[in-house]
Amino acid sequence: RVKEKGKAHFQFYRSEMNSILKNVVEMETLLRKAIERDELSLHYQPQVDLLTKRVNSFEALLRWNNQVLGPISPGEFIPLAEDTGLIIPIGNWVVDTACKQIHEWSEKYKQDLRIAINISPKQFQQYNLLKIIQKSIEKYRINPKLLEIEITEGAMQDTTDTAPILSRLKDLGVSISVDDFGTGYSSLNYLKQFPIDVLKIDQSFVKDVLTYDKDAAITTTIIHLGRSLGVEVIAEGVENEEQAHFLLNAKCHKAQGYLYSKPLPPAEIEKNFLEEFYIK
């Protein structure tokens, strides 16, 4: 009896494992075809100047809407893309699409609108990442400073891959920001080594900035650090006016979060954040 039960249990476990594996394999197969099937898109989230309340920069966030699985969040498919190497073609698509968007908005609104794209550590192992970015900048004849590269401290850990690429990107005129700042390792050393333009305070600190002294202290310190280094400081995950008020008082430059807008498709960004300036 015990044996039987064990067997049944094992089979249950195995079939569950199989379905998980099947899902991953299936998702990989579908993700592989996502670009050609036109299932990827970029949504944009405004970054609001806390003093002027104006918006002149956005973060591009990748969206995948598969016809079978429906919308899948980046938290699910980005790790898969990184593990399978698919992050390379997908990342290249993001670079091209963001540069195209910068071109379109520059033409249409005749003002400097900056777009930040997320670059995962794996992409820095791609020998021609620099070429890819350079080609898209030239293809759409955009001002390189309007393209911003968001990297995490994880990418900066491998300095041999990352440091030369970042300094070449800097030479090109591309802006560089550190995403999720404060959640990785030896951040201060990286700030010294890399040519950083923007620090993004991780949303985990911003979340409890009003209720936890430690989060308040860390947030204030990051803002001071950024200001002392002469870099722009952007707070992520700002969801209410009280947080925004705290950040303004602490002299944080910009804020990004649901308080202002969730990430939106380009047409809605235009309607909500750009048309107003267009008319003026």
Ligand code: C2E
């Ligand atoms: P991230 O770069 O740190 O992006 C911020 C995440 O916080 C986004 O989630 C955004 O939608 C979400 N967010 C924005 N405002 C708020 C808020 O007020 N409250 C809360 N709770 N969340 C907010 P999303 O779009 O699901 O992206 C998750 C992560 O996936 C990103 O974190 C980034 O690491 C990665 N990712 C997204 N797009 C790309 C891409 O094109 N390439 C790469 N390599 N990674 C990407």
Ligand code: MG
């Ligand atoms: Mg980001």
Ligand code: MG
């Ligand atoms: Mg972040």
Ligand code: MG
């Ligand atoms: Mg993140």
